[in-house]
Amino acid sequence: MTQKSIGVAVIGAGMAGRAHLNGYRTASTLYEAGLPEIRLVAVADAYEPFARDAARRYGFERAETDWRAIAAAPDIDAVSVVVANHLHREIVEGLLAAGKHVLCEKPLAPGVADAQAMTDAAAGTGLVAATGFTCRRSPSVNAIRREVTDGTLGRVQHFNGHYWCDYGHNPDAPMSWRYKGGIGSGALSDIGSHLIDLGEYFCGPVESVRGAVLSTQVPDRPVPLGTAVGHSADVAVGDRREAVENEDIATFTALFRNGAVGTFSVSRVAFGLANALGFEVFSEGGAALFDLSRPAEFTLADTSAPDRVNGYRRVVVGPEHPYIAGGLPMDFPSVGHGQHEFFVWQARSFLEEIAGLDRLPRCATFAEGLHNLRVIEAITASAHAGGKSVTVQ
Template sequence: MTPASIGVAVIGAGMVGRAHANAYRNASTVFGALPPVRLAAIADVHEPFAADAARRYGFERAETDWRAVVDDPCIDAVSVAVANNLHREITEAALAAGKHVLCEKPLAPTVADAQAMVDAAAATDRVNAVGFTFRRSPALNAIREEVVSGRLGRVRHIAGNYWTDYGFDPQRPMSWRYQGGPGSGVLADIGSHLVDLAEFFCGPTTGVQGTAMTTLIETRPKPLGVAVGHAAGVRLSDERVPVENEDICTFTAAYEGDTLGTFSLSRVAYGHANTLRVDLFCENGSASFDMTRPAEFSIVDGTPAEPVNGARQVFIGPWHPYVARGLPMDFPTVGHGQNDFFVHQARAFLGQIAGDDALPPCPDMAHGLHNLQVLEAVVAATDKPVQL
């Protein structure tokens, strides 16, 4: 039964929380009609963030306690966009209260926590989803169509890099991102996306080996007050505390049909604010995507005559996935960015709630559990160094 309206709320008003808030505001403008979406509440323990996000994105009110959202019977759907260690408690409470839940990746800090969340979701009839937003990239979906159609053919080797520099400065303060054991650092934070994208192209991971992880900045200053987002600009104390997880991670993975994946992750890659790159080497050609140029991809195959064959740039247009009616100007070369992926994700999530299948459904929490199991395997595959 299609609901008369959908009341939505976002728990967490940091960087990704604002992306969810903006997405809900715009979701009903793309890919056909939805029931009216009511922007009900933004909750964040840091009141200035909650109030600012509610004002900016047109939500009715701001809250400083997530329970006020969960306990509100007029709210139907919730995005959980807070620190990873809070995902389980909030998600279980929201599901028990009858809410549809979209939880940010990684689903939980541990496999055991994720399994409990999957069990909680299975005990309800509510939509449950996990946020792997790069699955909504028009360019990545265009490449996937070339693979699935057979024009590029089966992937033989996928190489993925995700490099950021939010942790490069040793004066950036301690926050939840730097706490937790091995694997809870750059691997969980952004590596979860790369693991998911590899399976988007290659199918389930069948093995992991050759992991190397290191922590280059071993201590960070304690913040004076609340450290939010990536914590730039907060006042610092003179006390430094140990960093508990990894800054850099590399590993290899295997997929069915002898397909191999090689991956590199960093949160200390100076000058790379958000560099995600994927290269696919297939039976009949190759393709590449670089997040710094999100509205295009490169491809080389056997279509042109050999004297003029070579890699060519393809600009995304309305003939590619997610563009027609998915952008205000759905015209070739207009361009788009990562914020649009969140809009497409929110539209898919709300469509699932409304019984509309205009877009592929969001991955469910069982998929998020599987993702964590792969991350756990990556940590377990850490090599002992060989001294030469």
């Protein structure tokens, strides 16, 4: 039995917060009937102009400046938490105590201790507590995974992945919370958490890591004079500079429990690459490649053709692949999609789980978000130990 309606709210009206807002606004237009009415109730942000503007843009009823107003509101059932990592625990625990379902952006917390406390707080509540690993919602990623688990590729032997961005390349771009927190909570957790999750999505749990290097290339940044959204460099800065406390670049190798090997490269100072996530999987039965800049396609090679005409072939995503049929206004082959749709499909999955429906793959749980941080903790420990092998706890 599903509930009559679900009131939703988003805490955090910055870049990723707007993606969540758009996801909720669009989710009810997808797939089969049966989802309860979705009420777009509130947006909260400590900076009131952001909250008001986001509420207006995405059709939410009201704007708030304090997350506690969201927790106390009887007309809100489900909340996305999309704020700085160090704020997650207090907000999430407060929402859970108020009986709200929670979708918390990755990384779940700054470190393992906070993530464990959040996971413990969610246990036994009967509430949906999900972690926002949106790349899992990619049709291409899931099409490749289907070929690994049920198709021609079979067990992955080597996962090679990168997530290269340039939002931190300019040394005079303003200081923000992303550059605070100890080594191991910079680029590694900000964008590397997605890459680690994808590696495990294909290969299963990471058993150990080694050869980790964490490097800070920009030692300090100017203090902003105003409030910036996301990675924006438009805000004015002063003459005072503050030290960058975490890494710009992270590289490491991993051994997966199934025997596969992983090689990973993460950077927020990769000039000219705004959002370059990509990976290769090399399997017993072939290989596949994915590039986020071309999200509606992937490249596949297997043993289905004779050697004289075999090789990599481009596969354009369509209704035969996950999420597309009923998941786009034009669910026709080759229409295409982008990263914004990942958030829409994630929101739909979150809402369906709340409604007691069992039609889409579930979102990642808090337990998976906690495990992701345990891998990051092991990578950090390896880097501090000169690259020695560290077992994931």
